[in-house]
Amino acid sequence: MANDPIHQFHIAKWIPIEVGGLDLSFTNASAFMVATAVATGAFLYMTTSSRGLVPGRLQSISEMSYEFVASMLRDSAGSKGMKFFPLVFSLFMFVLVANLLGLFPYFYTVTSQIIVTFALALLVIGTVIVYGFLKHGFGFLKLFVPSGIPAMLVPLVVIIEVISFLSRPVSLSVRLFANMLAGHITLKVFAGFVTSLSAFGAIGVVGAILPLLMTVAITGLEFLVAFLQAYVFAVLTCMYLNDAVHPGH
Amino acid sequence: MFVTTAYAQEATPAPAEGAAHTEVAAEHGATQGVFPPFDTSTYASQLLWLAISFGLFYLFLKNVALPRIGGILEVRRDRIAQDLDQAARMKAEADAAVAAYEQELAEAKAKANAIGNEASNVAKAEAEAKRKEVEAGLDQKLAAAEERIAGIKASAMSGVGAIAEETASAIVESLVGGTVERSEAAAAVKAAAE
Known part of the structure; x- marks a missing residue:
């Protein structure tokens, strides 16, 4: 088990629940989803409870994340896109905190499950489609017909645009999922080298120094990846929402 | 494997x-x-718990946390704007006070100059008047003195004639002997003087 890099992704039922043949058990993954939501919500709530005019360090973190996401959304979707701010902020904070929590030893990485990232990506694309049609009606379909192309090319371009639109939820979810999965497997493999090499006595211990250094370096890199993937997810969400707000490019 | x-x-x-x-x-x-x-057998449970946790998280942020942070930021922005306004107002007041002070200073200077000019003008005029008075007095005295000199000169000149007559008659008496008529001597003197 110590050297199995896949073991960390196994889902363990903590409270078995079954409704109509569906397995809805409360698992370790569920626990970390709840932990992510509660920890983030509690942090944002408690750090701002004093409503300090001059913010403390923790209140600054909350305010900076607020302004960070707000400026990201305003830059890509304009002030009309600000109605989606709670959604983008929730997605960003949820993914970020889930990624970061996953870096603790023995903690479950919620975002290493394709179904979770795919559900979040579908939420984004679903919001884009529903809002786009509600707001613009069939004018939303102008999204697939960029202005200023020769009439001959229109069918080809429309096909390409539709394919690229449909691949968005896939790329959005697989990017996050694959990054978290690969990072954690790499980390586990290098850490596994350390323990298996040091089992071979003194020479093995010396040989284990390199994988140990790699493990430390990759841990640092994973913190960067955790933030970066949350940021990428949020930025792409903003750009897709921009299509819903302003369909004609 | x-x-x-x-x-x-x-x-x-x-x-x-x-x-x-x-x-x-x-x-x-x-x-x-x-x-x-x-492993698709875990998907239902994952989706359910994701929906519950993320859904509640979204609602909590949307209705509680984000309005609060937004409120804090807004209050701070308003406060800063208010403080800047106040600072601008105070600066304007200070500028107005400086301007008023400078104006008063300029007025006072102008007033002082006016008073100085007036005083010097009055003094000049007085001096001029006194000088004219003195000059007029001097002119008068000069005229009086010239008149007196002319009088004295005239009387002296008339005295010269008498002396010349007397001298002439005396010279004639001592040279020729006998007396000379006073009117004759006078006529001779007069002829000689001309």
Whole structure:
């Protein structure tokens, strides 16, 4: 088990629940989803409870994340896109905190499950489609017909645009999922080298120094990846929402 | 396969997962070899708990946390704007005070100059008047003196004639002997003087 890099992704039922043949058990993954939501919500709530005019360090973190996401959304979707701010902020904070929590030893990485990232990506694309049609009606379909192309090319371009639109939820979810999965497997493999090499006595211990250094370096890199993937997810969400707000490019 | 054999050999479950894990291993016996993220039997549970946790998280942020942070930022922005306004107002007041002070200073200077000019003008005029008075007095005295000199000169000149007559008659008396008529001597003197 110590050297199995896949073991960390196994889902363990903590409270078995079954409704109509569906397995809805409360698992370790569920626990970390709840932990992510509660920890983030509690942090944002408690750090701002004093409503300090001059913010403390923790209140600054909350305010900076607020302004960070707000400026990201305003830059890509304009002030009309600000109605989606709670959604983008929730997605960003949820993914970020889930990624970061996953870096603790023995903690479950919620975002290493394709179904979770795919559900979040579908939420984004679903919001884009529903809002786009509600707001613009069939004018939303102008999204697939960029202005200023020769009439001959229109069918080809429309096909390409539709394919690229449909691949968005896939790329959005697989990017996050694959990054978290690969990072954690790499980390586990290098850490596994350390323990298996040091089992071979003194020479093995010396040989284990390199994988140990790699493990430390990759841990640092994973913190960067955790933030970066949350940021990428949020930025792409903003750009897709921009299509819903302003369909004609 | 490295993965599956390693998993099968697993004897001790991870501490965080505890006793529940052995039960799971038993229950998921059928899907033992499936890569966990692709194990569809866990999808329903994951989707449900994601919907619950993310849904509540979204509602909490939307209705409680974000309005609060937004409110804090807005209050701060208003406060800063208000402070800047106040600073601008105070600066304007200070500028007005400086301007008023400078104006007063300029007025006072102008007033002082006016008073100085007036005083010097008055003094000049007085001096001029006095000078004219004195000059007029001097002119008068000069005229009087010239008149007196003319009088004296005239009387002296008339005295010269008498002296010349007397001298002439005396010279004639002593040279010729006898007397000379006073009128004759006078006529001779007069002729000689012309």
